[in-house]
Amino acid sequence: MTAPNDSPVEELSFEAARDELVRVVAELEQGSPTLEHSLALWERGEALAARCEEWLLGAKRRLDAARDAASNGAAE
Numbered sequence: 001m002t003a004p005n006d007s008p009v010e011e012l013s014f015e016a017a018r019d020e021l022v023r024v025v026a027e028l029e030q031g032s033p034t035l036e037h038s039l040a041l042w043e044r045g046e047a048l049a050a051r052c053e054e055w056l057l058g059a060k061r062r063l064d065a066a067r068d069a070a071s072n073g074a075a076e
Contacts, residue, residue, distance in 0.1 A: 009047040014055035021048040 005020055012020070024045040032038040 005044070009044075009051045012048075012051055014052060017048045017051040017055070021045055021052065024048065 007016075009017065024041050028038065028041050028045065032041060
């Protein structure tokens with residue numbers, strides 16, 4: 001069993017956060033030797049999931065803005 005990554009979650013790219021989240025989930029599914037380790041993994045996983053959601057919402061906002069700009073440009 002490994003310890004959660006110590007990299008600050010807010011500095012991770014979407015891909016890095018997603019990949020680490022996959023590892024955390026896999027490790028939680030295997031079971032952890034201690035409750036404390038399981039809790040640390042769970043907390044890290046929650047933070048990673050939130051980071052991924054931030055990235056996805058940001059990407060959606062950018063796409064929406066690009067669509068709006070394209071439709072406004074086409075309407076002129």
